[in-house]
Amino acid sequence: MRTVIAVDVGTTHIKSMLFRADGTVVAEQRAQTPIEQTREGSVYRPRAIWDITRRQLLTLAERAQGTCAGISITGMAEAGLIVNRKTGVEESDIIPWFDRRTTALAGLQGADGERQVFAKTGLRDSFKYGIYKFLWLLGRPGTDREQAVWLSMCDYILYRLTGRFATDPGFAARTYVYDIVKGCWDDERIQKYGLSRDNFPEVLASGETAGVWRERGIPAAIAGHDHVCAAFGMLAEHADAVCDSAGTSETYIGRLSALDGRMNMDDGLLYGPFVDGGGFFMANVPSSGHSVEWFRKKVQDVPFDYDRMNEQLLAADRRPTGILYYPYLTGMGSPFYDSGCAGALIGLREAHDCYAILRGIMEGIQYQAAWLLDICREKLSVEARYLVCAGGAVNNRALMQLKADVLGIAVHIPTVGEATLAGAAALLIKRQFGEAASQQFLQTAFSCKECFEPDEGLHRQYKEIQTCRFRPLTAFLGRNLEIEK
Helix, strand or coil: CCEEEEEEECCCEEEEEEEECCCCEEEEEEEECCCEECCCCEEECHHHHHHHHHHHHHHHHHHHCCCEEEEEEEECCCCEEEEECCCCCECCCEECCCCCCCHHHCCCCHHHHHHHHHHHHCCCCCCCCHHHHHHHHHCCCCCCCCCEEEEEHHHHHHHHHHCCCEECHHHHHCCCCEECCCCEECHHHHHHCCCCHHHCCEECCCCCEEEEECCCCEEEEEEEEHHHHHHHHHHCCCCCEEEEEECCCEEEEEEECCCCCCCCHHHCCEEEECCCCCEEEEEEECCCHHHHHHHHHHHCCCCCCHHHHHHHHHHCCCCCCCCEEECCECEECCCCCECCCCCEEECCCCCCCHHHHHHHHHHHHHHHHHHHHHHHHHHHCCCCCEEEEECHHHHCHHHHHHHHHHHCCEEEEECCCCHHHHHHHHHHHHHHHCHHHHHHHHHHHCCEEEEECCCHHHHHHHHHHHHHHHHHHHHHHCHHHCCCC
């Protein structure tokens, strides 16, 4: 049977999977993503990343025994480097998406300028975006500006496989100089930075074959960035659902038939091109799983054991704790994007033990999520009939049930454990072999393994707390409460 390989070059792990065309997993490879600290900030060494990825691909290609129809590449969005177009040599390390060395380069265009850029990019200005990393790297002595090409981390893997400088619209969009409405590089803004289109890779459709892996003759393609690949798989047959990628941070994604005219910066959502046409809206809670880890490891003298924690949470009373937690440890993401916003715990009682407080933290994360889904309903007329959830958090069954109770919609957990990899593989199959082949894959990989139904009585209680207590207090947690060091 035909097989495909998907590669996920992630923040903490590089993962590769060999799938059969029917959606079943043949083999998996996993390694930590090696990161180093320099005087300027965090870096990934490009050759180290390529060596790990290449070893994984060689192992899986051997397992495929000549049946592999393609390699589909996904991963983190804004990390990237410079490669010299003429020599093909890496001229920088890979700057991670979260590295803050570019903070001074962002936010210089003012509120009106940001609105104009938002109308083209669907994004709020941020130090994370590729253009600022590119400019920072170009500012170093000895860099050949004319021959420099900006490649995302995944573009770089494609280049090492095929020798082609190419990307997809999703990765191009995260440079902050790609017009997602017109579907092309924004020449006017690129030229304002003293650059040209030659400084950026060719943009191909997500999942389109860019070339063949020269060592093994296997076609290779960029599938798109990780959250959107996962959403492609999870939403393929669920037009009335929203995808929730729940891990250290939490990202909610829904599909839109078109982007033009739908993007309003004041709504508090972000937008981008979907991998197989149309667009997507995105909302995020940066400190969701991070909040649980913060309480588990930093607030507790001895960190909770996961098994013990899950047992206690499953045995706990499902009624609201009365605690209000605001998950802004690293600032607020959607809808205000305020890095100075502070987190808070309010409403503690003597009867609350550590597990009640932990449950209150989990409630607060879901109150924030309910706010974001309310915005999608009010501003985009998107009514999520249920949530499809993937990521490390799905292993916490108490959290999944709480999510259903607070949001008031069913929460579906797909069969596949690695939704990002499976989504990338499914997209490649669709591009190469058509809709029917893709549907067969998706039906196996993304069938519903478990469903958590909301308790309507509990939902009414949670809804009242979220509307009448949680939301009104968010205005007091902005920069005015930031503690001076």
